[in-house]
Amino acid sequence: MNEAPQISTVDEACTFISCWFGLKNDLVGSQIALPFAAPQAIETVNRRLGRLWLEHGNIGIFDSQDTLISPHRYQVLPNGIVPLIWENQGVWGCGFRPEISAKLWVKGDWPDDHSETNAWRPTQDVVETAVVFVMLSNMVWASIDCAMDDKDEKPAGVDRLLWNFAPWAGFSGFWTNNEKTLIRMQGSGWGVTAQR
DSSP states (O other): OOOOOOOSSSHEEEEEEEHHHTSSSSOOOOOOOOOOOOOHHHHHHHHTHHHHHSSSTSSSSTTTEEEEEOGGOOOOOOTEEEEEOOTTTTEEEEEEEEEEEEEEEEEOOSTTTTTTTSSOEEEEEEEEHHHHHHHHHHHHHHSEEEEEEOOOSTTTTTEHHHHHHHHHHTTEEEEEEEEEEEEEETTEEEEEEEOO
16 A cells, blocks of 8 residues: 655655656756745745746646746835735735745735735744645646535545645645545535546
8 A cells, every 4th residue: 555645845745746747857946046035945846846937838836726926026015025825816815024934924815813904914824834735736726637526525535634734724634545646625615626
């Protein structure tokens, strides 16, 4: 039995995504040239899959559902925040402050006590959590056989928890099967299932 280990880092998420899509190993992005340090999670993504930010017609790891902004396009807002993720309808965003690049800042309808405000605010979470969530959810949406599933439970045959650290209440995580051919994103009354 080939048990899928649970993902705990951006690097492990990149490995799973690479295997899922059969990506080659030479996808190192171009050097990130900014007047400030990018978060380590973004440096890791750039080192593992960064060329996908630059290639037209990529498989959608960075923009199938929500957009993980290329570090080559980062801009510091007047309030000192650098946006790094935008939800597909602009309902929420994630960013960081260059001086403390690991801490996650959010805006809009993020699941915290201030989701009704549209101002950027710090969270207790780190950038890595949001990056892994967005990459895995984009992976599901970018898969060849992707379907919405209204059942609020994991499907039969998918019994390996892959990752469940997202901050949303009711998010049960990403699940896979032993063969790693089926993935399920489940929680909050909705679900998406994809096969490769």
